[in-house]
Amino acid sequence: MSVRSILGAGPSAPRLVRGVLVLLLLALTVGCAGRDGRQVERASLPSGWHGEQGQASFYADRYHGRRTASGEAHDRNALTAAHRSLPFGTRVRVTRLDNGRETVVRINDRGPFVRGRIIDLSRRAAEELNMLGQGVAEVRLSPE
Known part of the structure; x- marks a missing residue:
């Protein structure tokens, strides 16, 4: 059974089929976008990025539940972080330099926008x- 026989053989049938195909393509394209319509980046490190060193801070509790730049809600109990340029979904190892403690976080937000700070951690990551107590610590970021 052909599409023409289902829709009828009238002259508007090809336009109707084209319209349905366009709507289907549009629906598939929108399904790949984030909540605000932007394309959601996937985890792959930029070529040549081997890590960086600087200060880490962590989110204040008042940001719990607020939307991040990736569109998801900030969860202070998740191992997530904000970075200025790494793609959303990137997993990064964070090592505190003065005590050697490490954690792995997933980038889901943009920031911090304070000079000298390179990453803003969730409360759970800061606990790890x-x-x-200090609020800010010297860290090294490395690919996971």
Whole structure:
């Protein structure tokens, strides 16, 4: 059975088929986008990125539940972080330099936008690095 026989052989049938195909393609394209319509980046490190060193801070509790730049809600109990340029979904090893403690986080937000800071960690990640008391710690980021 052909599409023509289902829709009828009238002259508007090819236009109708084309319209249905366009709508189907549009629906598939929108399904690949984030909540706000932007394409969601997937985890792959930029070529040549081998890590960086600087200060880490962590989110204040008031940000729990607020939307991140990736569109998901910030969860202070998840191992997530904000970075200025690494793609969303990238997993990064964070090592605190003065005590050697490590954790692996997934990038899901943008920031921090404070000079000298290179990553903003969730509360859980900051706990794993034992930095809640200080608020800021010197860290090294490396590919996971």
